[in-house]
Amino acid sequence: MSARRVLTVDDSRTMRNMVAFTLRNAGYAVEEAQDGAEAIKALQIGNYDLVITDLNMPTMDGLALVRAMRATPRNRATPILILTTEADAEKKAAGRAAGATGWLVKPFNPQRLIEITAKVCA
Amino acid sequence: MEGMDDIRATFFEECAELLGNAAELLGQLADGSAGDDTLHAIFRAVHSIKGGAGAFGFTRLVEFTHVAETLMDSLRNGRSAPTEEIISLLVRAIDSLGDLVAAEQTGTQLPSNFGAEIVAAMTQAANDGADSPIGQSAGSRAPSAAGAIQSPRQCIIGFAPQPQVFRNGNEPILILTQLARLGEADIQPDLSRLPNLDALDPEDSYLVWTIHLTTIAPEAELREVFEFVEDDCRLTLADAPPPAIAPSPPPAALPAGDATVGPPQAPPDPPPAAARAEKPNQAPSPQTRSIRVDIEKVDRLVNLVGELVITQAVLLEQSSGLSVDQHPDLLRGIEGLSQHARELQESVMAIRAQPVKSVFSRIPRLVRDLAAELGRDVRIIMTGENTEIDKTVIEQLGDPLTHMIRNAIDHGIEPPAERMAAGKPAQGTIHLSAEHRSGRIVIEISDDGRGINRDQVRRKAESKGLIPANANLSDDEITNLIFLPGFSTAEKVSNVSGRGVGMDVVKRNVQAMGGRINLESRFGTGSRFTLSLPLTLAILDGMVVAIGRQTYIIPLSNIVENLRPRAGDIRPLVGYGEVLALRGDYISLVPLHGIFGIPGAVTNPCNGIVVIVEGDGGKRLALLVDELIGQQQVVVKSIEENYGSVEGIGGATILGNGRVALILDVSRLRCARPPPAQAQAA
Known part of the structure; x- marks a missing residue:
């Protein structure tokens, strides 16, 4: 079976690298985008098994990305994890309402990221 | 694949x-030149740092950024207004943040109360804006399942x-797969709600499951499996009595739950978001026009x-x-090649070039704070x-520039009352400019302050023994005495510019990057520092000189003047070898052929050329060479990397x-000078 494809979307290079490093070690194929708009471009071309996105980004933020994905037939069912430092319920609810699958609060430990990824992406 | 160290490096x-x-x-x-997005952009910067810091376990950094973020958040939500105090507080916070980052990067231990005052002030400011504190602990963890290890139990x-x-x-x-990993699971689906095919919406879920799980995992862990769906499902958790393994009927709770699941709450609506579906192609991100390249790759290039x-020059000459x-x-080919x-070469240098803005942008704040x-x-x-200019030059430009600005404010610009009395506007002006001029970059710092009092400078230099009494000096030479080590024009040492470093350090820094510095000043009307820097450190303006059959390069930035001494100018001085008398001053004569052991060189200074150079700290040396060949730009190759360190x-x-x-490295030359024991044959 070919590796699952994950798209990590974050304006912080450090975070993207962290996610990519962790998941690559766990056998996923990881690609990176630095904001929602870039992610949309990638999603138009590629098929991803999971999108992991930050909320707070320039140009197009995480919620807008989730909404845009859910409104596109192609990405309607793609699992989306929101990765953010904002742990408050308000943000989680907004993420859910927009159509996010799950969330992970930064700072995460790598094991937890792998677990959660497995939970939403076979 | 990138390793953690790389990610760490990226983070810093x-x-x-x-x-x-x-x-x-x-x-x-x-x-006041901020745009709408400015606050958000600052917030994002702090936020990103916090995210990375958390990932690496830099707790102090996380705590500090969290407080800053809270204040920023209250600003961008309009709960607090960006007053001058708050901005200056944030400026200090960014500074402290820099220190915290640096401490993590270098592994330095900061005092435990570092930044406490700023944190307190920020918390206060954020609370003033909000009725209640906004955020508490950063990165709150899931409630830890306290308690001892449990023996396996069965739950339904x-x-x-x-x-x-x-x-x-x-x-x-x-989710079921995850659950099954926690123990021994028996999973039974309930298909009763599955409609007929014609009524089935393939995008809806109709199944209900009952799981008998034998596990040691605490309930919290079981619930965590369902964390993403808890709002989208009906979940019941119950302990089953251990002995009685109840295969059938599922607990009563479930059918009841079934009833509440009911019909889809929201019909599979063509969501209103559909209208927005085509919108994501907004403004393309501006960053995509540049790529990030490791500086080492560029250096190699x-x-x-x-x-x-060099090869091209060889071909051309041959x-x-x-x-x-x-x-x-x-x-024709060789000409094209050249x-x-x-x-x-120019294009490659341009890759490393960066606008001086990165250094200049710090200056307005410095000026504000100091003023x-x-x-x-x-x-x-x-x-x-x-x-x-070249990145390496920019990196080294910060310190001297900062010092000169400090100097201009501390020693140059007078207090408002004094300015008014002198018939000047109360507000002083400092001009800072950068421009390209004939292959170098020239940075000028001019102020309309009190200028340099030459009489005072001269008296001070004499009293400190820096120049002989009655030395015959031009106005310019007197002005430039302030670059001598041990010279400080301030009557009393202030805590601003009198930090033990003087203009001599500035000059040394500038020379170290192959630059020159000059000061013009008119007493009463102001001063102007002119810094002339090379565009890159990889290329050097040099004077090619011959010693015997050897050729050496003396960096042009060190050269003060060249001359052929008369016999009477060379005098032996006990303990110093020979010295050159020049306009009332004595300069050590350094016979380069002696230091480098070159046979067949000119040994009598009167038959050769003496190059007066100035190294670190303004110390002058008179280098004896056979002849000057010419001035040339040369590509600098490191000798330390390829061979080893050589004195001088x-x-x-x-x-x-x-x-x-x-x-030649003029500053390290005098250390290399052997005891002048040679016979002074003419």
Whole structure:
């Protein structure tokens, strides 16, 4: 079976690298985008098994990305994890309402990221 | 694949960028040129640092950024107003953040109360804006399941997802798989709600499961499996009595739950978001026009191009004797090569070039802070911030520039009352400009302050024994005495510019990057510092000199003057060897042929040329060489990297004739001087 494809979307290079490093070690194929708009471009071309996105980004933020994905037939069912430092319920609810699958609060430990990824992406 | 160290390095690199950005944006906020997005952008910068810091376990950094973020958040939500106090608080916070980042990067331990005052002030400011504190602990963890290890128990889990569970990308089967990993699971589906095919919506979920799980995992862990679907399902968790393994009927709770699941709450609506579906192609991100390259790769490229330029020079020189008639194509080819090599070199240098803005952008704040501290009213006007120079030069430019600005405010600009009395506007002006001038970058710092009092400078220099009494000096020479080590014009040492470093350090820094510094000043009307810097450190303006059959390069930035001494100017001085008497001053004579052991060189200074150079700390030396060959730009090759450190030699280069020439490091030359024990044969 070919590796699952994950798209990590974050304006912080450090975070993207962290996610990519962790998941690559766990056998996923990881690609990176630095904001929602870039992610949309990638999603138009590629098929991803999971999108992991930050909320707070320039140009197009995480919620807008989730909404845009859910409104596109192609990405309607793609699992989306929101990765953010904002742990408050308000943000989680907004993420859910927009159509996010799950969330992970930064700072995460790598094991937890792998677990959660497995939970939403076979 | 990248390792953790690389990610760490990326993090620190990114922090530096983000902090630089934040500082610049705060500056815009302060002077009112901020745009709508400014606050958000600063927030994002702090936020990103916090995210990375958390990932690496830099707790202090996380705590500090969290407080800053809370304040920023209250600003961008309009709960607090960005007053001058708050901006200056944030500016200090960004500074402290820089220190915290640096401490993590270098592994330094900061005092435990570091930044406490700023944290307190920020918390206060954020609370003033909000009725209640906004955020508490950063990165709150899931409640830890306290308690001892439990023996396996059996529990019964009822899992009834709502029909729209798929719509958020959740997949019940994955959840069940996870659950099965926690112990021994018996999973039974309830298909009773499955409609007939014609009524079935393939995007809805109709199944309900009952799971009998034998596990040691605490309940919290079981619930965590369902964390993403808990709002989209009906979940029951119950302990089963251990002995009685109840295979059938599922607990009563479930059918009841079934009833509440009911019909889809929201019909599978063509969501209103559909209208927005085509919108994501908004403004393309501006960053996509640039790529990020490891500086080492660029350095390697610069180096290779340097080699290419040398090879090209060798070819050019070798072909200079050839006749155009006999080798027209070869010569045309070599000419083309020369031109392309030069262009290539310029292009490669341009990759490393950065606008001086990164250094200039820190200055307005420095001016503001210092002016406030010293009770001056100063405005700064900057021009040419977009002038580009080599990254390495920029990195070394910060310190001298900062010091000169401090100096201009502390010693140059008078207090407002004094200015009014002198008939000047109360507000002093400092101009900072950068421009390209004949292959170098020239940075000027001028102020309309009190200027330099030459009489005072002269008296001070005499009293400190820096110059002989009654020395015959031009106005310019007197002015430039302030660059001598041990000279300080301030009557009393202030805590601003009198930090034990003087203009001599500035001059040394500037010279270290192959630059020159000059000061013009008119007493009463102001001063102007002119810094002339090379565009890159990889290329050096040198004077090619011959000693015996050897060729050496003396960096032009060190050279003060060249002369051929008369016999009477050379005098032996006990303990110093020979000295050269020059306009009332004595300068140590350094016979380079003696130091480097070169046979057949000119030994009588009166038959050779003496090059007066100035090294670190303004110490002058008179270097004896056979003759001057000419001035030339040379590509600097590190000798330490390829061979080892040599006293008095700063590097090497390859000349057009293919021969290697060593580049003198004037500042380290005098240490290399052997005891002058040689017979002074004429």
